[in-house]
Amino acid sequence: MLIVMEGLCKRYPSGERPVVDGVNLHVEQGEFVAVMGPSGSGKSTLLNLMGGFDSPDQGKVCVDGLSLYDLSEKRRTLIRRRKIGFVFQNYNLIPTLNVRENIAFPMAVDRCPREEIQMRVKQLVQDLELEGKEESFPAELSGGQQQRVAIARALSMQPRVILADEPTGNLDRRRSREVLEILSRLHRKERLTIVMVTHDLSAAGYAERILLYKDGRIESDIRQSAGDLQHVLEDFLTILRT
Ligand SMILES: Nc1ncnc2c1ncn2[C@@H]1O[C@H](COP(=O)(O)OP(=O)(O)O)[C@@H](O)[C@H]1O
Numbered sequence: 206m207l208i209v210m211e212g213l214c215k216r217y218p219s220g221e222r223p224v225v226d227g228v229n230l231h232v233e234q235g236e237f238v239a240v241m242g243p244s245g246s247g248k249s250t251l252l253n254l255m256g257g258f259d260s261p262d263q264g265k266v267c268v269d270g271l272s273l274y275d276l277s278e279k280r281r282t283l284i285r286r287r288k289i290g291f292v293f294q295n296y297n298l299i300p301t302l303n304v305r306e307n308i309a310f311p312m313a314v315d316r317c318p319r320e321e322i323q324m325r326v327k328q329l330v331q332d333l334e335l336e337g338k339e340e341s342f343p344a345e346l347s348g349g350q351q352q353r354v355a356i357a358r359a360l361s362m363q364p365r366v367i368l369a370d371e372p373t374g375n376l377d378r379r380r381s382r383e384v385l386e387i388l389s390r391l392h393r394k395e396r397l398t399i400v401m402v403t404h405d406l407s408a409a410g411y412a413e414r415i416l417l418y419k420d421g422r423i424e425s426d427i428r429q430s431a432g433d434l435q436h437v438l439e440d441f442l443t444i445l446r447t
């Protein structure tokens with residue numbers, strides 16, 4: 206099992222109720238999981254906990270056999286960099302670095318050999334269809350291009366899992382589809398494991414498993430076969446309205 210969450214709880218000091226309330230979740234290597242749920246329900250918190258970015262009040266998060274919150278801060282940072290790729294709604298690129306440098310950044314921090322960095326950046330530029338943009342700066346790119354750079358950067362360390370928080374939240378339909386097609390292709394071809402938070406049912410449609418998250422709990426966990434989206438939508442609306 207690649208990701209194991211057990212008895213996970215988190216409540217912010219200012220919050221009345223826990224935003225993660227006893228979550229148990231297993232994600233297998235190679236799965237593409239979408240997490241859907243109302244705004245404020247704790248999806249980002251859950252994803253951050255999964256990625257070693259936050260700390261739970263109770264419970265366990267294991268990634269690739271390592272219990273993240275039993276590690277020292279230093280070791281956790283290292284594991285996060287090497288095993289987990291993050292993709293954010295706002296891309297979070299470094300504005301003063303060009304595309305090539307943004308993609309190379311985690312590898313440079315990890316002191317990878319220069320030739321390896323160059324080789325991998327070249328491959329990622331191809332995979333993410335960014336040829337010709339290597340020297341451009343983030344401000345010179347469209348949102349879709351920026352998100353593809355962010356995905357390339359997330360993949361640069363060859364992580365075990367990509368965690369994406371509303372990766373298409375700032376993109377129009379066409380650009381969203383481009384980004385999702387790329388994620389879906391990486392998932393199919395490279396057996397990349399992806400956990401993606403999304404508001405968008407058509408984005409969730411790319412995943413093979415959909416979690417409906419509400420009030421800190423996984424209300425429903427559906428493995429969809431092709432064309433099963435209607436069923437998921439009905440479930441989702443029922444949960445939202447109750
Ligand atoms: N760092 C924080 N400190 C205090 N409250 C927070 C913090 N982050 C999120 N929250 C609150 O926790 C709840 C869940 O937030 P979040 O995980 O971002 O939900 P979602 O991603 O589903 O919209 C919200 O009510 C939010 O205001």
Ligand SMILES: [Mg+2]
Pocket residue numbers: 248249250370
């Ligand atoms: Mg969020």
